[in-house]
Amino acid sequence: MKRTPMKxxxxxSFPAAVVNHVREHQDGCIGPMAGMPxxxxxxxxxxxxxxxxxxxxxxxxxxxxxxxxxxHHPMKTEHGTTYRPLLLAAIxxxxxxxxxxxxxxxxxxxxxxxxxx
Numbered sequence: 001m002k003r004t005p006m007k008x009x010x011x012x013s014f015p016a017a018v019v020n021h022v023r024e025h026q027d028g029c030i031g032p033m034a035g036m037p038x039x040x041x042x043x044x045x046x047x048x049x050x051x052x053x054x055x056x057x058x059x060x061x062x063x064x065x066x067x068x069x070x071x072h073h074p075m076k077t078e079h080g081t082t083y084r085p086l087l088l089a090a091i092x093x094x095x096x097x098x099x100x101x102x103x104x105x106x107x108x109x110x111x112x113x114x115x116x117x
Contacts, residue, residue, distance in 0.1 A: 013059070014046050014059045014064055015059060018059060018060060018061050018064065019046060019064075021061050021100065022046065022061050022064045022066060023066075024098075025061075025091075025094045025095045025098065025101075026064075026065070026066040026091075026094055028040070028044060028066065029044060029066060029067050029068040029071075029072055030065055030066055030067065030087065030090050030091070030094065031065075031067050031068065031071065031072030031075070031076075031087075032072075033090045033093075033094075034065075034083065034086040034087045034089070034090040035086050036071075036072050036075055036076070036083055036086070037075075038071045038072070038075070039071065040068040040071055040072065041068055041069075041070040041071045042068050042069030042070030042071065042073075043068070043069050044066050044067070044068060044069070045066070045067055045068070045069045045073050046064050046065075046066055047064070047065050047066075047067050047073050047076060048063055048064065049063050049064070049065050049076075049084055049087045049088055049091065050063050050084065050088070060104050060108060061095065061100070061101055061104060062091060062095060062101050062104050062105050062108070062109075062113055062116075063091075063108075064091075065087045065090070065091060085117060088116065088117035089117040091113075091117070092113045092114045092116075092117045095113060096113055096114055101113055
C-alpha cells in the first residue's frame with residue numbers, strides 16, 4: 001500500500017484567556033518538572049499535550065504545556081508516547097488546586113484532573 005506523507009500542520013492556537021490562565025500555573029518551561037532531559041533553550045511555546053479531533057477539546061488549559069522551543073517542545077513532538085503522560089502528570093500537579101481547571105477536566109475528560117494524567 002502506498003502511503004502519502006502527512007500535510008504539515010497549520011498549528012492550533014490557544015485563546016488569549018487560556019494562555020493567561022495557564023501562565024498563572026506555569027511560569028516557564030515545564031519540561032524539566034516532567035522529567036524531560038536537557039537544558040531549556042529557545043522561547044516558551046504553548047503546546048497541546050493531547051491531540052484530539054474533538055471540536056473544542058484541544059485548546060483548553062489542562063491540555064496546555066508551556067515548553068521551551070528548542071529543547072523540550074521538539075522532544076515532546078518526537079517522543080510523545082514517552083513524554084505526554086509525564087507532561088499531563090506535571091500539569092495535574094501544577095493546576096490541581098484550581099477549581100476552573102478541575103471543572104474543565106471533568107467536562108472534557110469526564111474525570112478529575114489528577115485521574116486523567
